[in-house]
Amino acid sequence: MKKSSVLLFALLGFNASAHADLNVFACEPEWAALSRELGGDKLHVSVATTALQDPHHVQARPSLITRLRKADLLICTGADLEIGWLPVLLRRAGNARVQPGQPGYLEAASAVPLRERPARLDRAQGDVHPQGNPHIQTDPHNIARVARVLSRRLMQLDGENSAYYEQRSARFMKRWKEALANWDRQGAALKGMPVVVQHNGWTYLLHWLGLERIATLEPKPGVPPSSADLTRVLALLKQTPARAVIRAAYQDGRPSAWLSERAEIPELVLPFTVGGDDQSGDLFQLYDRTLELLLSAAGS
Amino acid sequence: MKYRFSMLLLGSMICAPLGVRAETAQDIQQLKQQLADIQKNYQAQIKRLESRIEELENQQRQEQPAPAPVAEQSRPNAFNPAIALTLNARYQSFRHDRGDDIPGFSTAGEAGNGSQGFSLGESELNFQSNIDDLLFGNLTLSLADEDGSTSAELEEAWIQTLAMPGDLTLKAGRFFSAIAYMNERHSHTDDFADRPLPYRAMLNGRYLDDGLQLRWLAPTDTFLEFGGELLRGAQYPAGGSAHQGLGSWSLFAHAGGDVGLSNSWLAGLSYLSVDARERESGDEDNPDLFSGNSDLVIADLVWKWAPMGNPYRHNAVLQGGLFWRDESGRFKPSAVDWLPYDGRQFGWYAQMAYQFRPNWRIGIRGSGLYADDNGSRFDGTSLDTLGHDPWDVSLMVDWSHSEFSRLRLQYTHDEAQSLSDDRFILQYIVSLGAHGAHQF
Known part of the structure; x- marks a missing residue:
């Protein structure tokens, strides 16, 4: 009897994991990766989505409720990106530590000035975000901004280890600054490169590198392009050619493949976040890889 | 910006005494001395202000990496609950x-x-x-x-x-x-x-x-x-x-x-x-x-x-x-x-x-x-x-x-x-x- 109940507990995973000091629930892979950089082995990081999932449309799965129940810190993009699923998780998990307003609740977008705040709020405009475009992780400068806030939050939540977090944060920021300088230098070659994007998830990337957006395949944010939309973009490209069509790894590949073939420009599947392809295993590799892909298109 | 400001200040300091008629060499000497004193004094003060500004800016940068603009001021309806309406109709x-x-x-x-x-x-x-x-x-x-x-x-x-x-x-x-x-x-x-x-x-x-x-x-x-x-x-x-x-x-x-x-x-x-x-x-x-x-x-x-x-x-x-x-x-x-x-x-x-x-x-x-x-x-x-x-x-x-x-x-x-x-x-x-x- 006793043995079987022990077995049951083991099967169900009753607190089976080795004890890290803080449980972190990250909505997106980039914030999980950043938490690992800043918290090292003091954190047990769990990520709600993968790079192959559309963070707008994630189901509030039971497994996410149990993971959020244990969390000491929730880090999500915010700016309504997770509005379709996170509120349900927060209500069902009943975890006081990670409710909005608590130190355990952190929206990365709060550390970054958001672009494309809509002047007009109307669902006829598609899936618009009232606070601005939430896809901040496409610019590595924003990662530094979020890192400052996140490391301070870790120190606040886990005061015992604050020296550790401070040291890791300083080391990360130093490495990141060097990497930023390198990326900025590499990216200078891309300035003014005309591109087509599938979803307007690249606003911060375009702005960082000074790329010129010729067209967006989605007629409105979140609305899949019809063949008429694609034909219109193709006609536009005849007059104003672009060097590449960009989409995220999680997006439907057909619209950009269609355009790539007919407009005879390369289709660039950028990782969008950590884990978006095999070469994007961490935050440093993410931007190395993004720039590598963009530069290959610029050179072709 | 700060330098332009200090030049302007100095300029006005110089211009002001020019309007006064200096009658004797002694007067000129005295005015020059005064001007030098003021110059020294102001430079020290400007330097102090500059370092203070720099200090504050650094502090601000650390505290608020990039403050998001708060567009909404206090409104009586700001705390209204989320309202959703579901409509449906059918033909059977x-x-x-x-x-x-x-x-x-x-x-x-x-x-x-x-x-x-x-x-x-x-x-x-x-x-x-x-x-x-x-x-x-x-x-x-x-x-x-x-x-x-x-x-x-x-x-x-x-x-x-x-x-x-x-x-x-x-x-x-x-x-x-x-x-x-x-x-x-x-x-x-x-x-x-x-x-x-x-x-x-x-x-x-x-x-x-x-x-x-x-x-x-x-x-x-x-x-x-x-x-x-x-x-x-x-x-x-x-x-x-x-x-x-x-x-x-x-x-x-x-x-x-x-x-x-x-x-x-x-x-x-x-x-x-x-x-x-x-x-x-x-x-x-x-x-x-x-x-x-x-x-x-x-x-x-x-x-x-x-x-x-x-x-x-x-x-x-x-x-x-x-x-x-x-x-x-x-x-x-x-x-x-x-x-x-x-x-x-x-x-x-x-x-x-x-x-x-x-x-x-x-x-x-x-x-x-x-x-x-x-x-x-x-x-x-x-x-x-x-x-x-x-x-x-x-x-x-x-x-x-x-x-x-x-x-x-x-x-x-x-x-x-x-x-x-x-x-x-x-x-x-x-x-x-x-x-x-x-x-x-």
């Missing part, structure tokens, strides 16, 4: 209009098929918001048109704790009971235009009541939740608010998890026990009455598939449930005297909705019922099974241009009665206002 066409009876079951008002032709469904108005850091509140008003007059029904009005210790969540007020998967959810989130037979026959579409609900989330990696409800017992399948308004209680357990990246599931096992006092069912003006115990056990399973967890292009939702009900007490069919009654019933449903391309879904569903034969005393009453086991099968296709709109066509072959029927339903469901988050 029946080959035969055989009424709403399901032989062997005495059903209540919401179990029917509705009327033919155009009709407006329930228009729902939902308000929800955090009340404070401990409580969340929700209110749903349902507006329906009944025989030409509009009736407003208070569908849900509850509060729920957000941060109770011990992984507990307490809900109080009027709410949908958590005894079955669909029961907890609003019908506008369903995959079909109507509910399967066991829901209609045994729960009047959905069971909602006034009371308390307590849930406990187990500290496991697998989702495991246990809960119970204590309810007034005023609504079908209860009725009459027995035991001074504590006529109904339930226990439920939910388990769920993921299988790989693409599959996730949720299973439930529930028990509902009600003590009904003159529960009305059947014809509204001349109802059947039931007094006694009604016990219901429900087992259900939902399985969702989305390739790599990405439901945008393709996804499928499989769902099924088994219902066992045992009712014992006294039954008074309309226009007949009270009869001793002890009967058991069984129901099942299974359905699948498959999104085969973005925005488009098809679905198939079957459901059926079985009821004990209650003997010749019940001949001619609603509990007379007529030797027939009800079943139906439905096909549907729906199209959602966005998350907020859905247009659906459903066909049902209905063998609920001993004579069959075929029904077509064309329906729209739209939601306006706040973007509600979706339950699994």
Whole structure:
């Protein structure tokens, strides 16, 4: 009897994991990766989505409720990106530590000035975000901004280890600054490169590198392009050619493949976040890889 | 900028004494001396200010990496709850209009098929918001048109704790009971235009009541939740608010998890026990009455598939449930005297909705019922099974241009009665206002 109940507990995973000091629930892979950089082995990081999932449309799965129940810190993009699923998780998990307003609740977008705040709020405009475009992780400068806030939050939540977090944060920021300088230098070659994007998830990337957006395949944010939309973009490209069509790894590949073939420009599947392809295993590799892909298109 | 400012200052210092006539060399010398003093003094002061500015700027940079502009000033309506409106309407066409009876079951008002032709469904108005850091509140008003007059029904009005210790969540007020998967959810989130037979026959579409609900989330990696409800017992399948308004209680357990990246599931096992006092069912003006115990056990399973967890292009939702009900007490069919009654019933449903391309879904569903034969005393009453086991099968296709709109066509072959029927339903469901988050 006793043995079987022990077995049951083991099967169900009753607190089976080795004890890290803080449980972190990250909505997106980039914030999980950043938490690992800043918290090292003091954190047990769990990520709600993968790079192959559309963070707008994630189901509030039971497994996410149990993971959020244990969390000491929730880090999500915010700016309504997770509005379709996170509120349900927060209500069902009943975890006081990670409710909005608590130190355990952190929206990365709060550390970054958001672009494309809509002047007009109307669902006829598609899936618009009232606070601005939430896809901040496409610019590595924003990662530094979020890192400052996140490391301070870790120190606040886990005061015992604050020296550790401070040291890791300083080391990360130093490495990141060097990497930023390198990326900025590499990216200078891309300035003014005309591109087509599938979803307007690249606003911060375009702005960082000074790329010129010729067209967006989605007629409105979140609305899949019809063949008429694609034909219109193709006609536009005849007059104003672009060097590449960009989409995220999680997006439907057909619209950009269609355009790539007919407009005879390369289709660039950028990782969008950590884990978006095999070469994007961490935050440093993410931007190395993004720039590598963009530069290959610029050179072709 | 700072240098330009200091040059300007110095310039004005120089210009001012120029206007004065210097009469002697001594005067000039003296003025030069004064000027040099002022210059020195100001330079020191400027330097001090500059370093102070730099210091403050550094401090600010550290404190606020990039302050997001706060556009909204205080407004009296800034704390309004999130308001969402759900509208739906339908066109129905029946080959035969055989009424709403399901032989062997005495059903209540919401179990029917509705009327033919155009009709407006329930228009729902939902308000929800955090009340404070401990409580969340929700209110749903349902507006329906009944025989030409509009009736407003208070569908849900509850509060729920957000941060109770011990992984507990307490809900109080009027709410949908958590005894079955669909029961907890609003019908506008369903995959079909109507509910399967066991829901209609045994729960009047959905069971909602006034009371308390307590849930406990187990500290496991697998989702495991246990809960119970204590309810007034005023609504079908209860009725009459027995035991001074504590006529109904339930226990439920939910388990769920993921299988790989693409599959996730949720299973439930529930028990509902009600003590009904003159529960009305059947014809509204001349109802059947039931007094006694009604016990219901429900087992259900939902399985969702989305390739790599990405439901945008393709996804499928499989769902099924088994219902066992045992009712014992006294039954008074309309226009007949009270009869001793002890009967058991069984129901099942299974359905699948498959999104085969973005925005488009098809679905198939079957459901059926079985009821004990209650003997010749019940001949001619609603509990007379007529030797027939009800079943139906439905096909549907729906199209959602966005998350907020859905247009659906459903066909049902209905063998609920001993004579069959075929029904077509064309329906729209739209939601306006706040973007509600979706339950699994």
